[in-house]
Amino acid sequence: MDEIDRNVELANGFREVINRCSRENASDTPDYVLAEYLVLSLMAYERAILLRNRHSHPMRGPSLTQRILGAEIRPGHMRRMSELYQIETPEAASMAQRDEPNDRCPSCESEETDYGLCSSVECPDLSRRSTGSNELNKSMMDTFNYLAIMKNGCHIEYASATRISEEWVHLSDAVLHGGSFRPSSSFKFERGADVRIDDISVVVDAPYEG
Numbered sequence: 001m002d003e004i005d006r007n008v009e010l011a012n013g014f015r016e017v018i019n020r021c022s023r024e025n026a027s028d029t030p031d032y033v034l035a036e037y038l039v040l041s042l043m044a045y046e047r048a049i050l051l052r053n054r055h056s057h058p059m060r061g062p063s064l065t066q067r068i069l070g071a072e073i074r075p076g077h078m079r080r081m082s083e084l085y086q087i088e089t090p091e092a093a094s095m096a097q098r099d100e101p102n103d104r105c106p107s108c109e110s111e112e113t114d115y116g117l118c119s120s121v122e123c124p125d126l127s128r129r130s131t132g133s134n135e136l137n138k139s140m141m142d143t144f145n146y147l148a149i150m151k152n153g154c155h156i157e158y159a160s161a162t163r164i165s166e167e168w169v170h171l172s173d174a175v176l177h178g179g180s181f182r183p184s185s186s187f188k189f190e191r192g193a194d195v196r197i198d199d200i201s202v203v204v205d206a207p208y209e210g
């Protein structure tokens with residue numbers, strides 16, 4: 001059961017309770033709307049907790065919330081929930097069309113890779129070009145906690161990546177661990193750091209100390 005299925009199951013449970021208590025009458029709001037509001041409110045709260053924990057303990061392991069839900073509203077989420085609710089209202093149809101992910105790059109019409117980046121190395125929109133690394137691509141589209149292991153052995157913890165040229169990416173909220181200059185020290189770059197893509201050996205999503 002994936003994250004969306006679990007959230008749909010939770011929403012259906014909320015619908016049953018709402019109907020049993022007739023709480024939809026108090027606000028004159030359909031049960032599925034109230035159920036979806038409750039699920040998304042929980043996800044927003046859990047996301048806030050994840051961000052707080054990442055700020056306070058950047059290398060700590062993933063929380064129970066992260067493992068269960070990921071606390072992330074992903075493309076297609078609303079469409080998938082509407083499908084499983086079998087909602088056939090015009091509003092739901094409009095939402096589904098608006099939320100349907102596009103599989104073509106808007107800049108060059110090439111096929112998109114995972115995370116909405118372009119598969120073409122000649123795409124005119126440099127910020128949308130795939131880097132060739134799934135995890136580095138993900139960090140370009142989803143701000144979270146990542147670790148880049150460089151070929152020289154140092155580690156760079158960062159929050160998101162932005163491609164700035166053919167060969168370079170900018171890593172935001174970067175923290176450098178190790179390196180030949182002072183191997184036992186860490187350096188925090190609040191304005192981020194520019195890194196050559198070819199110098200990156202490994203990129204890890206949500207790293208934590210064992």
